[in-house]
Amino acid sequence: MADTAIRPPAAKPTKSTRRASDRIFLGLSAGSASLIMVILAGVAIFLIIKGIPAMTANWAANPDLSSIQNPAHRPWGSFWEYVGPLLWGSIWSALIAMVLGAPVAIGIALFISHYAPRRIAGFLGYIVDLLAAVPSIVFGLWGIIVIRPFLLPLSDFLNQYFGWIPLFSGPVSSTGSTMLAGGVVLAVMILPIVTSITREIFLQTPRLHEEAALALGATRWEMIRLSVFPYARSGMVSATLLGLGRALGETMAIALIISPSVLYSLLVLTDGYNSQTIAANIALNFPVASDIQRSALIGTGLMLFVVSLAVNILARYIITATGPGKKRRRRKEGKSA
Amino acid sequence: MSAPTAAPETTDRTSGPARLTSGRLPRFIEPIVLVAVAAAVALVLFVVTQHLNIAVWLVLTAVFYLIAIGVGSSIVENRRKAVDRVVRGIVTAFFVLAVAPLISTLWTVVAQGIKVVNWTFITSVGGSTFDPNTLAVVNTPGALQSIVGTLIITGIATLISVPIGILTAVYLTEYSLPTNPLRRTITFLVDVMTGIPSIVAGLFAFSLFALIVGPKAFSGFSASVALCVLMIPIVVRSTEEMIRLVPSELREASLALGVPKSTTIMKVVLRTAASGIVTGVVLAIARVVGETAPIFIAASFTDNFNANPFRDPMQTLAVQAYTAYSFPGKDIDASQAQAWGAALLLVILVVIFNLIARIVAKVFAPKVR
Numbered sequence: 001m002a003d004t005a006i007r008p009p010a011a012k013p014t015k016s017t018r019r020a021s022d023r024i025f026l027g028l029s030a031g032s033a034s035l036i037m038v039i040l041a042g043v044a045i046f047l048i049i050k051g052i053p054a055m056t057a058n059w060a061a062n063p064d065l066s067s068i069q070n071p072a073h074r075p076w077g078s079f080w081e082y083v084g085p086l087l088w089g090s091i092w093s094a095l096i097a098m099v100l101g102a103p104v105a106i107g108i109a110l111f112i113s114h115y116a117p118r119r120i121a122g123f124l125g126y127i128v129d130l131l132a133a134v135p136s137i138v139f140g141l142w143g144i145i146v147i148r149p150f151l152l153p154l155s156d157f158l159n160q161y162f163g164w165i166p167l168f169s170g171p172v173s174s175t176g177s178t179m180l181a182g183g184v185v186l187a188v189m190i191l192p193i194v195t196s197i198t199r200e201i202f203l204q205t206p207r208l209h210e211e212a213a214l215a216l217g218a219t220r221w222e223m224i225r226l227s228v229f230p231y232a233r234s235g236m237v238s239a240t241l242l243g244l245g246r247a248l249g250e251t252m253a254i255a256l257i258i259s260p261s262v263l264y265s266l267l268v269l270t271d272g273y274n275s276q277t278i279a280a281n282i283a284l285n286f287p288v289a290s291d292i293q294r295s296a297l298i299g300t301g302l303m304l305f306v307v308s309l310a311v312n313i314l315a316r317y318i319i320t321a322t323g324p325g326k327k328r329r330r331r332k333e334g335k336s337a
Numbered sequence: 338m339s340a341p342t343a344a345p346e347t348t349d350r351t352s353g354p355a356r357l358t359s360g361r362l363p364r365f366i367e368p369i370v371l372v373a374v375a376a377a378v379a380l381v382l383f384v385v386t387q388h389l390n391i392a393v394w395l396v397l398t399a400v401f402y403l404i405a406i407g408v409g410s411s412i413v414e415n416r417r418k419a420v421d422r423v424v425r426g427i428v429t430a431f432f433v434l435a436v437a438p439l440i441s442t443l444w445t446v447v448a449q450g451i452k453v454v455n456w457t458f459i460t461s462v463g464g465s466t467f468d469p470n471t472l473a474v475v476n477t478p479g480a481l482q483s484i485v486g487t488l489i490i491t492g493i494a495t496l497i498s499v500p501i502g503i504l505t506a507v508y509l510t511e512y513s514l515p516t517n518p519l520r521r522t523i524t525f526l527v528d529v530m531t532g533i534p535s536i537v538a539g540l541f542a543f544s545l546f547a548l549i550v551g552p553k554a555f556s557g558f559s560a561s562v563a564l565c566v567l568m569i570p571i572v573v574r575s576t577e578e579m580i581r582l583v584p585s586e587l588r589e590a591s592l593a594l595g596v597p598k599s600t601t602i603m604k605v606v607l608r609t610a611a612s613g614i615v616t617g618v619v620l621a622i623a624r625v626v627g628e629t630a631p632i633f634i635a636a637s638f639t640d641n642f643n644a645n646p647f648r649d650p651m652q653t654l655a656v657q658a659y660t661a662y663s664f665p666g667k668d669i670d671a672s673q674a675q676a677w678g679a680a681l682l683l684v685i686l687v688v689i690f691n692l693i694a695r696i697v698a699k700v701f702a703p704k705v706r
Contacts, residue, residue, distance in 0.1 A: 026508075036570075037522070037526060134442055135627025137683070222417065304534055
């Protein structure tokens with residue numbers, strides 16, 4: 001193997017074959033890397049190809065399209081009229097999940113990184129990561145039989161005393177298939193990703209900052225406010241956005257739990273006025289859709305792709321461009337993502 | 338983390354000798370207060386409502402504990418310490434809040450699934466047969482077609498994703514400098530790719546095969562392609578992570594001996610990182626094996642036994658759980674029981690993959706001497 005330098009005449013052929021094997025390997029790995037670009041572009045291109053017929057069609061003239069999912073008020077006039085409420089539903093449910101989940105996730109990250117005993121911190125982190133291992137369909141089924149009845153008393157309470165807030169108004173659902181239930185399950189599902197990213201960043205706070213704060217007599221909470229939060233701010237924002245992106249694309253929890261309609265709605269406690277989300281809408285209607293309806297559903301999927309891509313790019317941009325310790329962290333948070 | 342030991346701000350000098358602990362609450366005051374509050378809340382709840390609602394009890398305990406510790410600490414100690422103790426209570430409560438759904442989910446799945454899962458359920462083909470034309474549905478217990486489908490679809494996805502993922506990671510770590518624009522682009526795209534909604538991956542595979550094969554494009558292979566879109570970035574990420582842990586001395590030693598770069602990578606770098614890479618791959622499998630939406634879109638669903646991934650719809654456990662619940666048969670209870678059975682089998686599968694990953698990580702880790 002290593003004797004090529006000693007025997008120059010024999011070295012030539014082997015050297016060239018080695019170069020060839022090197023070149024093949026380099027080619028393979030560079031090819032695989034480029035394939036990533038091809039796949040991502042392919043996702044966009046094929047969605048566009050299949051979605052375009054419905055997106056550009058004249059919906060008013062096509063009964064298959066204008067009557068898709070029996071619109072409550074009047075037939076759909078165009079693709080945009082149809083996708084608008086769905087997009088709103090996706091964003092609305094993801095926002096609810098983010099508002100409910102992100103503070104809890106950041107609290108958990110703080111607990112694991114700065115409050116829990118060092119020896120069991122790793123184990124506690126593992127427990128939270130286990131949440132990510134539970135398949136989404138299982139969370140959906142769990143939401144149906146546990147979360148829906150669990151939230152009913154809370155729904156009644158909120159409606160009775162806070163019904164004057166538009167959010168909590170309307171007839172309270174008796175089954176519990178509400179946006180609130182969907183949002184709570186989504187919040188549980190985004191906990192692990194937000195927690196693991198913020199935890200990594202909390203742990204990277206420079207030791208000296210923390211010890212300096214403690215040495216000045218700060219309590220632990222003051223130390224966290226003075227040294228950990230300023231350091232991790234951009235990371236927390238970015239992790240929250242990644243959680244939002246995850247919630248946008250979640251299908252099963254919403255498809256199974258809420259009883260939806262395609263409309264713009266802020267209500268979270270009813271079962272007739274929940275905005276349907278894009279992903280759940282596709283899952284529920286794809287099997288029974290006709291060809292052109294499938295095309296419409298793929299078109300909505302394209303919109304979802306664009307929105308979640310934008311959210312993810314924004315999150316990555318924040319963490320790489322404005323966060324401290326750019327390069328080091330970029331590697332670390334990839335593991336959890 | 339060294340414990341913050343702020344000195345007491347006021348020391349009561351009149352009552353006996355000043356001690357370091359004066360002006361502070363006793364050391365184990367927090368668990369004591371917690372237990373006391375929990376007991377008191379339980380008692381009051383029981384007296385008022387005659388029965389104990391666990392959730393209400395936990396929530397009230399947390400609230401009253403925070404109030405008690407906050408007020409107590411601000412009287413005996415000072416406001417800053419009170420805030421500190423309250424925050425500690427809140428983040429601990431948040432952690433419990435995250436563990437509760439995990440336990441509740443697993444408990445529910447096991448409790449519901451155990452009723453239907455038995456040897457017959459695993460070894461017979463069944464399900465709710467759904468006919469879109471007549472909407473008639475018949476129900477027989479069984480999940481064999483889903484188990485086989487799950488293994489085939491995930492297996493093909495693994496076979497495609499793992500080489501691509503590992504080679505991409507090799508390119509990113511071994512062949513390109515951090516300033517290389519291609520590397521920066523691909524790293525960014527891999528990051529972005531982890532955020533693709535799973536249902537979009539399914540739509541992509543469906544569109545791709547619809548253009549190639551025609552409108553009846555549902556097949557297990559199509560679902561595998563969808564899973565690849567989700568799996569490749571996970572494999573790239575974890576492999577990259579593991580390759581970076583390989584000490585560069587090993588590479589340099591190998592290269593200095595005249596070993597070609599490709600051989601160095603395969604025989605030294607990848608072999609050293611092997612256990613970590615395998616662990617990452619198995620975890621990636623565990624992640625995609627439970628996917629529902631992409632498979633549902635790309636492979637549709639069926640209750641026929643189909644072991645040919647290249648034609649006709651294929652069923653997986655996750656999809657069976659979904660369809661049995663969303664499109665139930667005449668006997669709704671039987672369909673739902675079926676769904677829980679499939680869900681339990683799925684969870685067992687995920688647990689098995691996670692265990693394999695942990696065992697591989699433990700047993701085959703490079704030995705440190």
